Amino acid sequence: MANVSAEQLGTESISSLLIKQALPASIGILVMSLNVLVDSIFVGNWIGSIAIAAINVVLPISFFIGALGMAIGIGGASIISRALGAGNKEKALRTFGNQISFTILITTTMVAVGLTFVDTLIPAFGGKGSIFELAKIYYVIVLYGVPFLGLNMMGNNVIRSEGKPKFAMVAMIIPSIGNLILDYLLINVMDYGMEGAAWATTISYLLCFLYIVYFFLSHNSELKLSPKYVRIKFSIIKEISSLGMVTLSRQAVVSVIYLLMNNILFDLGGEAMVAVYAIIGRMLMFAFFPVFGVTQGFLPIAGFNYGAEKYDRVKESIYTAIKYAAILATIVFAGLMIFPAEIAGLFLSHKPNMSELELATNAFVLENTPSAMRWVFAATPIIALQLIGAAYFQAIGKAVPALLLTLCRQGFFFIPLILILPNFLDELGVWISFPIADVLATIVTGYFLRKEVNETLIDR
DSSP: OOOOOGGGTTTSHHHHHHHHHHHHHHHHHHHHHHHHHHHHHHHHHTTTTHHHHHHHHHHHHHHHHHHHHHHHHHHHHHHHHHHTTOOOHHHHHHHHHHHHHHHHHHHHHHHHHHHHHHHHHHHHTTTTEEEGGHHHHHHHHHHHHHHHEEEEEEHHHHHHHHHHHHHHHHHHHHHHHHHHHHHHHIIISSSEEEEHHHHHHHHHHHHHHHHHHHHSSSSOSOOOOOOOHHHHHHHHHHHHHHHHHHHHHHHHHHHHHHHHHHHHHHHHHHHHHHHHHHHHHHHHHHHHHHHHHHHHHHHHHHHHHTTTTTTHHHHHHHHHHHHHHHHHHHHHHHHHHHHHHHHHHTSOOOOOHHHHHHHHHHHHHHHHHHHHHHHHTTTTHHHHHHHHHHHHHHHTTTTHHHHHHHHHIIIIIHHHHHHHTHHHTHHHHHHHHHHHHHHHHHHHHHHHHHHHHIIIITTO
């Protein structure tokens, strides 16, 4: 897991580079995903299954604001990778400085808006009935830490664009481990309940932020800022935004999906059905960690070599990334098909003296989650092509096709399907919308990726 210099991205073997870049990214995403997973297990066991549903309501709101930082980070990282590949360090530095200023400005503004409209946003995202009060407690506290989350996501992608995946991995591990330790202390030991869960998350964001600041101030980073680079330059902000819009649009669509899913499922089965989706949602975050790791590792390799006009290496990176990601996705698929009931049981409380609502919710979740999970992950083996294909266009700076392919699965296919199919098939219509959208999006992405490779890379 050695760090890779910018020059090595253009010379070392693609397989070796992809492993070096993807392994730390995968481990970081694994730990981060395990954090979300174990955090939910702790909340479910120590507070209750309704609390898991409450967090499921809050996550898309806070993550959308945090995703603003991720969008700025990924958009700027694409520019930085290509600038370093072309030997233009001045542009890399100016881009990084503008990323910092833009992230602080936009995340703090969004937090202010989020706190102002708290009583409107929570019910809109499905925080109804007994879910509302728990969701509000969690939402307000977590939102205080979201600017740090935005800066963390931005900084993490810049670290990776420098060819320092090990440091990016550590930046993802620190808040995850911190959150789990704080969960245990604040929820289980000190009995602070939902407030404890929220403060554990917020403090963990701060710990990550402090580590990222350390990295950029240390000798490990090539990006040494001076005040002139932090001054906003609108041409750079425009370029960052156009590329980052891919990531932001994806997260915006995810937030809309949570809004629709929580409301549709609440109407179909109340709080218990929202809890089923909350568990599946955690598995969606966790299960794809190796595929997302390969995708993250692929981005700087493709971007650097495209900027250096080494097109044979770009093609090789595409095919190698798809192969590795597909193998890993198939392994994930097998595990989810075999053990869905055991996975669902991990999230349920077995504490004594549970209320009738909690007992009924547990029984419903245990009965309905396994079949739903099998449907949701039915097309998992083919997602590698869709993710790598969309990431390629982002890596080479083609914002429009990257945006359209990123939105293809969830925006163009999945949302219409969940609005139509439940009218005929009830909750089954919700669950089968996932694999149908996966298949359609993969077909579309495969077509455009092949077309792009044949037209842009083959003859060079």
